[in-house]
Amino acid sequence: MSDFNSGFSSGFKLGLVGVGKIVRDQHLPAIAATPNCHLVATADPHASLPELPAYQNLEAMLDAHPEITAVSICTPTHLRYSQARAALMRGKHVLLEKPPGATLSEVEDLIACAKEQGVSLFAAWHSRFAPGVAQAQQWLAERQMQRVEIEWKEDVRVWHPGQAWIWQPGGMGVFDPGINALSIATAILPQPFFLQQARLLVPSNAQTPIAADLTFTDPQGASIEAAFDFRQSGPPTWDMHIHSDGSRLSLTQGGCRLVIDDELIIEEEEREYQGLYARFAELIANKRSEVDVAPLRQVADAFLYGHREPTEAFIE
Amino acid sequence: MSDFNSGFSSGFKLGLVGVGKIVRDQHLPAIAATPNCHLVATADPHASLPELPAYQNLEAMLDAHPEITAVSICTPTHLRYSQARAALMRGKHVLLEKPPGATLSEVEDLIACAKEQGVSLFAAWHSRFAPGVAQAQQWLAERQMQRVEIEWKEDVRVWHPGQAWIWQPGGMGVFDPGINALSIATAILPQPFFLQQARLLVPSNAQTPIAADLTFTDPQGASIEAAFDFRQSGPPTWDMHIHSDGSRLSLTQGGCRLVIDDELIIEEEEREYQGLYARFAELIANKRSEVDVAPLRQVADAFLYGHREPTEAFIE
Numbered sequence: 001m002s003d004f005n006s007g008f009s010s011g012f013k014l015g016l017v018g019v020g021k022i023v024r025d026q027h028l029p030a031i032a033a034t035p036n037c038h039l040v041a042t043a044d045p046h047a048s049l050p051e052l053p054a055y056q057n058l059e060a061m062l063d064a065h066p067e068i069t070a071v072s073i074c075t076p077t078h079l080r081y082s083q084a085r086a087a088l089m090r091g092k093h094v095l096l097e098k099p100p101g102a103t104l105s106e107v108e109d110l111i112a113c114a115k116e117q118g119v120s121l122f123a124a125w126h127s128r129f130a131p132g133v134a135q136a137q138q139w140l141a142e143r144q145m146q147r148v149e150i151e152w153k154e155d156v157r158v159w160h161p162g163q164a165w166i167w168q169p170g171g172m173g174v175f176d177p178g179i180n181a182l183s184i185a186t187a188i189l190p191q192p193f194f195l196q197q198a199r200l201l202v203p204s205n206a207q208t209p210i211a212a213d214l215t216f217t218d219p220q221g222a223s224i225e226a227a228f229d230f231r232q233s234g235p236p237t238w239d240m241h242i243h244s245d246g247s248r249l250s251l252t253q254g255g256c257r258l259v260i261d262d263e264l265i266i267e268e269e270e271r272e273y274q275g276l277y278a279r280f281a282e283l284i285a286n287k288r289s290e291v292d293v294a295p296l297r298q299v300a301d302a303f304l305y306g307h308r309e310p311t312e313a314f315i316e
Numbered sequence: 317m318s319d320f321n322s323g324f325s326s327g328f329k330l331g332l333v334g335v336g337k338i339v340r341d342q343h344l345p346a347i348a349a350t351p352n353c354h355l356v357a358t359a360d361p362h363a364s365l366p367e368l369p370a371y372q373n374l375e376a377m378l379d380a381h382p383e384i385t386a387v388s389i390c391t392p393t394h395l396r397y398s399q400a401r402a403a404l405m406r407g408k409h410v411l412l413e414k415p416p417g418a419t420l421s422e423v424e425d426l427i428a429c430a431k432e433q434g435v436s437l438f439a440a441w442h443s444r445f446a447p448g449v450a451q452a453q454q455w456l457a458e459r460q461m462q463r464v465e466i467e468w469k470e471d472v473r474v475w476h477p478g479q480a481w482i483w484q485p486g487g488m489g490v491f492d493p494g495i496n497a498l499s500i501a502t503a504i505l506p507q508p509f510f511l512q513q514a515r516l517l518v519p520s521n522a523q524t525p526i527a528a529d530l531t532f533t534d535p536q537g538a539s540i541e542a543a544f545d546f547r548q549s550g551p552p553t554w555d556m557h558i559h560s561d562g563s564r565l566s567l568t569q570g571g572c573r574l575v576i577d578d579e580l581i582i583e584e585e586e587r588e589y590q591g592l593y594a595r596f597a598e599l600i601a602n603k604r605s606e607v608d609v610a611p612l613r614q615v616a617d618a619f620l621y622g623h624r625e626p627t628e629a630f631i632e
Contacts, residue, residue, distance in 0.1 A: 081510070085535065103617035104420075105510035105610070109535060112508070169514075169623045192428070194397070194421035198485075207623060219401065219425060294421070300616035301419035307485045307523060 011036040012093070012284055015061050015068040017083055018075035019047035022097065026126070027072060030273030036281055041065050044075075058083050062090055069093060070120075070284060077170050081106040084121075088113045093120040095280050099179055099296045102170045111291050120283045123291040125183035129275030130255025131268035136242075137188040139260060145190065145244040150226035152181040154236035156210070157316060166208065167314065173208025175299045178228035181240065184255060185226075186294040189242075191218040195298070198306030203314040210314060214302060327352040328409070328600055331377050331384040333399055334391035335363035335370075338413065342442070343388060346589030352597055356381050360391075374399050378406055385409060386436075386600060393486050397422040400437075404429045409436040411596050415495055415612045418486045427607050436599045439607040441499035445591030446571025447584035452558075453504040455576060461506065461560040466542035468497040470552035472526070473632060482524065483630065489524025491615045493554075494544035500571055501542075501556065502610040507534040511614070514622030519630040526630060530618060 014031065016023060019042050028049070031039050041053040043061040048054030055061035062068060070093035073080050081101055084094050088110065100123035101107040107123070114121035127133070154177055156166070165171045172179065185193070193216045200209040211231060216224035238254035250259040258266040283290055330347065332339060335358050344365070347355050357369040359377040364370030371377035378384060386409035389396050397417055400410050404426065416439035417423040423439070430437035443449070470493055472482070481487045488495065501509070509532045516525040527547060532540035554570035566575040574582040599606055 103511050103621050104613050105508065105617050108613075109508050109510060113535070170621050172620075192421065192425050194425060195419050219429070297420050297424075297616075300613075300620045301421050303619040304488075304616045305419050305486050 011038060012069045012281065013038050013040045013065075013067050015040055015058075015065065015071045016042045016049075017044070017058050017061075017071050017073045017087075018079075019044040019049060020074060023074050026273040027074060030271075030277045033274050034277040034281060037277055040068050058086055062087070062092070070095065070280070073097060076165060078102045081110065084110050085113055088117050088119060088121065091117055091119055093122075093280075093284050095122045095124055095276075098123070098125050098183065099172070099299070100291065100293065101296070104293060104296060104300055107291065107293055107296070111289070114289050114291075118287070120280075120287065121289040121291055122280050122283050123293070124276050124280070125180075125187075125292070125295060126272040126276055127180035127183050127255060128187050129272040129279070130184070130270065132251050132255050132258030132266045133184055133188060135265060136249060136251050136255075136258055139249060140188050140190050140242065140244065143190065143244040143247075144220065145222055145242055147222065147243040148185070148189065148224040148240060150181050150185060150224070150240045151237045152178050152226065152239075153229040153232035154238070155232050155234070156230035156314075159236070162316070167203070167206035169207050171208050172299060173202075173206065174210055174212055174228040174230045175208070175302065177230075177238075178212065178226070179295050179299055180254070181226065181228070181238070182298045183295040184251070185224075185240065186292070186298065188251075189218070189224075191220060191222070192294075193218040193222070193224050195301045195305055198302045200302065200306040200308045201311040202308050203312060204310050205313040209308075210311065212302065212306070214306075327354060328385045328597065329354050329356045329381075329383050331356055331374075331381065331387045332358045332365075333360070333374050333377075333387055333389045333403075334395075335360040335365060336390060339390050342589040343390060346587075346593045349590050350593040350597060353593055356384050374402055378403070378408070386411070386596070389413060392481060394418045397426065400426050401429055404433050404435060404437065407433055407435055409438075409596075409600050411438045411440055411592075414439070414441050414499065415488070415615070416607065416609070417612070420609060420612060420616055423607065423609055423612070427605070430605050430607075434603070436596075436603065437605040437607055438596050438599050439609070440592050440596070441496075441503075441608070441611060442588040442592050443496035443499050443571060444503050445588040445595070446500070446586065448567050448571050448574030448582045449500055449504060451582060452565060452567050452571075452574055455565060456504050456506050456558065456560065459506065459560040459563075460536065461538055461558055463538065463559040464501070464505065464540040464556060466497050466501060466540070466556045467553045468494050468542065468555075469545040469548035470554070471548050471550070472546035472630075475552070478632070483519070483522035485523050487524050488615060489518075489522065490526055490528055490544040490546045491524070491618065493546075494528065494542070495611050495615055496570070497542065497544070497554070497556065498614045499611040500567070501540070502608070502614065504567075505534070505540075505558075507536060507538070508610075509534040509538070509540050511617045511621055514618045516618065516622040516624045517627040518624050519628060520626050521629040525624075526627065528618065528622070530622075
């Protein structure tokens with residue numbers, strides 16, 4: 001797959017599809033910090049960015065800017081498939097915000113489409129770029145682990161104000177942050193793991209859970225427990241603790257802090273999206289795709305196999 | 317993957333894990349009709365077959381009969397993963413009744429495990445062996461299709477008497493028969509398709525739907541509608557109609573009857589499990605696996621992305 005054109009790919013011109021909170025908070029500063037990525041234009045029927053050409057939709061943007069070689073798709077989940085497919089069919093590289101689709105089946109089609117078109121498709125799991133993740137993965141790769149405890153709890157009113165879509169089908173409820181934990185766990189745990197039991201608490205006026213207790217295991221019989229909760233008050237808890245052969249690894253603060261056997265290994269500011277755009281640039285340069293559906297598959301499994309229990313209505 | 321040992325594999329000795337209704341109704345007659353398959357023993361803590369060595373569990377059966385080279389796993393879904401893995405790890409070929417697992421993630425692990433062990437894993441979708449399926453697939457392969465209507469309706473009291481597990485997580489409710497329709501559709505439709513919208517009717521005393529209306533599309537924008545219903549009275553409806561370039565293909569009676577443009581092409585008795593065991597024998601002889609998760613992925617997508625509506629309690 002390597003070739004001699006990598007000089008060509010050392011810079012790429014980007015279009016942004018969807019201009020919402022995550023774009024302003026995360027994508028823009030990360031793009032600005034990525035030297036070989038040049039933001040050209042945006043496509044959004046309702047929003048735009050100062051001093052940047054703005055279009056109503058992807059097609060209009062690509063028509064006006066044939067120099068765009070890559071797009072980041074940051075629209076609501078249910079819109080992503082058709083936008084991503086249209087971009088791929090026009091030979092553009094595509095970065096998909098997490099989760100990569102509303103369903104697993106549509107993501108399979110995008111994978112096939114990117115392969116056919118010979119362009120890069122990147123299903124971005126931003127939490128995998130948290131400062132402590134790579135070292136945690138390395139430490140675990142050589143070990144047998146016995147027990148994992150994941151706690152992913154935040155106040156939905158603080159972290160998702162007014163986001164009514166989160167309670168609708170496809171919004172995934174507490175799995176919207178929970179999938180970040182699952183994206184880390186599927187990256188760092190040395191064995192694949194799978195659900196044994198799940199309890200999903202669903203508000204009487206919602207389609208998606210406000211809290212979930214999950215029990216997984218792996219081929220070696222490890223015990224992996226996860227508690228996701230949107231009803232946390234005060235600061236969030238985004239922690240996982242992994243017990244392995246008498247040692248204990250703690251990856252906390254969403255992956256910003258790594259402690260192994262009481263020794264502080266890493267404590268850094270979050271700058272996940274910079275890592276994410278660096279990876280996208282690298283994938284484009286190497287003509288590769290990276291689409292790991294494992295985190296979304298875990299969520300689908302929880303919806304398929306979980307026991308739903310009604311709980312009180314959620315009033316924001 | 318071919319080798320010169322195929323003479324070796326011309327016959328195989330089989331153990332059955334789980335001796336329930338589906339085994340008595342379907343597996344036994346099909347095994348008897350498969351000349352190169354020799355049934356050796358069964359493993360089930362609660363049931364056995366006349367004149368056949370019976371064991372409490374898989375391990376005891378394999379310990380007592382090292383000559384067994386393949387097992388069929390027909391236990392309740394949530395038990396299959398660990399039994400299948402144990403059999404694969406002992407170098408046995410494995411046939412999994414549908415669905416191949418309680419979750420998609422555990423099936424992924426079995427695929428990896430079979431590959432590592434160099435044995436055949438067969439996720440059996442019996443409806444794909446219905447008489448009209450192969451010809452429907454062939455007819456569609458050369459065509460663009462515009463519209464598909466799937467109706468899969470049966471009386472749960474007649475077809476699943478006393479099967480309380482069907483209403484529990486993992487039992488899948490009306491998707492237990494519905495996955496048969498999806499296994500045919502994913503095999504014969506020329507393009508992958510994916511869910512756009514789903515409405516799941518869930519009895520107030522159940523975890524799984526009693527009826528579902530599903531709208532799918534494919535990369536070409538075809539309209540694919542499926543109606544699954546357990547509340548049918550009278551004979552079942554297991555039909556699909558496919559409209560393609562002015563022609564109409566009807567695959568009805570669960571795939572036993574194929575009509576194209578009002579011409580009767582096939583009308584045969586159902587003997588799906590014979591085809592299924594013939595395929596298993598072929599996979600073993602050719603040292604291949606066949607695990608298509610697409611039907612289960614479609615069900616997981618419907619649970620992930622479907623809109624659940626409560627309906628009246630189900631009293632058998």
